[in-house]
Amino acid sequence: MTVKAPPVTVDFLSRFTASEQFQKVFQEGMGLVEETANYLDGPGRQEARLLDRHGAVAYATESMRLTTRLMQLASWLLLQKAIGAGEVSSDEARKERHRISLAEIGRGNALMGSDQLPQGLLDIVDRSLSLHQRVQKLDAMINMQAKSSATAAESPVSSQIDRIAAVFNAARP
Template identity: 45%
Template sequence: MSDSTAPANIRVSIVRDFASSDLFDRTFKEGMALVEETAAYLDGDGRRDSRLLPREDALLYAGESMRLTTRLMQIASWLLVQRAVREGDMPAQDACDEKYRIAALKAEAADAAATLPGGLLSLLDRSNRLYERISHMDKRMFVDGETEELEINPVMNQMAMLQNAFSAGGLAGGFGSPEA
């Protein structure tokens, strides 16, 4: 067995554990509610608010609303991958693929608070905070999780290696399973 298998198994376990956690439930509900609230604002009050802005500020509004929707699409996509793992629609191992990582957040426009409507500013702030939390979770699950488990918790590394050895050895349920 290669040492590269242990980190992958640890990540898979971390993804499964997170997807079945209360933290995921709360984050998923918060993220999807923010997506719905943003859509309602941009189609309703936000549309009216943007029409009242001077041309230069309306352009800033358009740019910031596009950043907002892009950020929320990335949040929703990440959350939906985790939900797919939870519901068994996607193997946790597939969810570990780099293409499902959350992208780095781009720098925000300066001095937007002075000219943009309060509704948009509130959504921008809340989406930024949620994005940062999810980005932190993603990093902990996929970058730090691998390194820390191997360096800080050698017991987890050994458990993953044992699980691989027993699974690879043909035991039906793997290590710790009632069928084993």
């Protein structure tokens, strides 16, 4: 009689963080953080000076939303990279995940003066929103895999199968 070994769960996170796809997302995210900082400190600052009071408030609000979104994305990307490299234990990762919020930090309501926002800022905002959506999907996939792995590990049926397999493996010469 042949006993099937329990199915092995593929560790999506380890494979993903080692993949070319993750490297591209990581580089895009970090590049966008750097590009945003350069824009806000350079051309964006000059463009903001040309705005009236309402435009300046809209610019400040949108740039604050943008930087908040990018800092959360960068934190998530760096955490995933550290987990994949084995630099962070699963307990540490769980604690850090609670500090990172990938909740929607969208455009929010249109503000008076938002029609004056410079195209450079709007372009960066659009790209950050696109990246944010992709990272949310990746995070959901990672969380789903982690929950299914935990459920499989805690399953009473799974533990019984493991015990039966151990008996049969011990009985082999």
